[in-house]
Amino acid sequence: MNIKQWFSTYFTNHAETSEEHWNEALRTHYFKTTKDKAFTQLEDYYNNSSKYKLVSSSIEHGEMSLQTVKGKKAFIVVSIVMVQPYRTAIDYSVTTESALPFDFGHSHKLIQKQHEEIRELLPFLETAMAHKM
Numbered sequence: 001m002n003i004k005q006w007f008s009t010y011f012t013n014h015a016e017t018s019e020e021h022w023n024e025a026l027r028t029h030y031f032k033t034t035k036d037k038a039f040t041q042l043e044d045y046y047n048n049s050s051k052y053k054l055v056s057s058s059i060e061h062g063e064m065s066l067q068t069v070k071g072k073k074a075f076i077v078v079s080i081v082m083v084q085p086y087r088t089a090i091d092y093s094v095t096t097e098s099a100l101p102f103d104f105g106h107s108h109k110l111i112q113k114q115h116e117e118i119r120e121l122l123p124f125l126e127t128a129m130a131h132k133m
Contacts (some may be wrong), residue, residue, distance in 0.1 A: 013100075015107035016093045019128055025112050028089050031122040035062055035082035038090065041121050042078065052076070072106055073097040076114070087125065090118060 021027045031038060039059050046054040046066055057064035066076040077093040092111045096103035 013096045013098055013103045013107060014094065015111055017091045017111060021128075023108070024127065025115070026108065027127040028091050029115055029118070029127055030083070030125040031088050031090065031118075032086050032125050033088050033122055034086065035080055035088050038088045038122055039064075039080050042080070042090075042118070045117075045121055068110070072103070074107065074110055076110070078114075088122075090122075 015026065017026050017028050019028050033041075036059065039057075039062065043054065043057055043064060046052050046064065051068060051070055052066045053069050055065045055067055062080040064078045064080075066078065068074045068076070074094055074096045079091045079093075080088060081091075082088045092114055094107040094110050096107045096110075
């Protein structure tokens with residue numbers, strides 16, 4: 001991790017996953033399911049979760065927005081896209097609400113926690129798959 005990456009981790013209040021993120025933990029995750037099945041399972045999970053409040057969801061756009069209920073307040077956008085039959089990508093965008101313009105890496109940790117929770121729900125394939133297509 002170079003100095004620019006270190007600053008972008010700890011001195012910002014926003015984090016996103018992407019296909020070729022320098023931090024391997026924040027790369028796009030792919031699951032062996034369809035978009036609709038993944039969306040339904042995630043929607044059920046977030047509706048029944050005590051940690052998150054589902055603010056809105058749109059299966060047509062493949063997006064849902066959440067807020068954390070406990071701890072630091074954060075706004076999360078989950079994007080679900082089927083890239084091939086039974087290969088669905090899930091990406092996160094997290095913005096932490098704080099008085100300061102940075103969150104000391106909380107948004108990055110929240111994405112990593114999301115990945116761990118989702119891996120228990122859906123059959124995980126791999127990360128950063130676009131270079132193989």
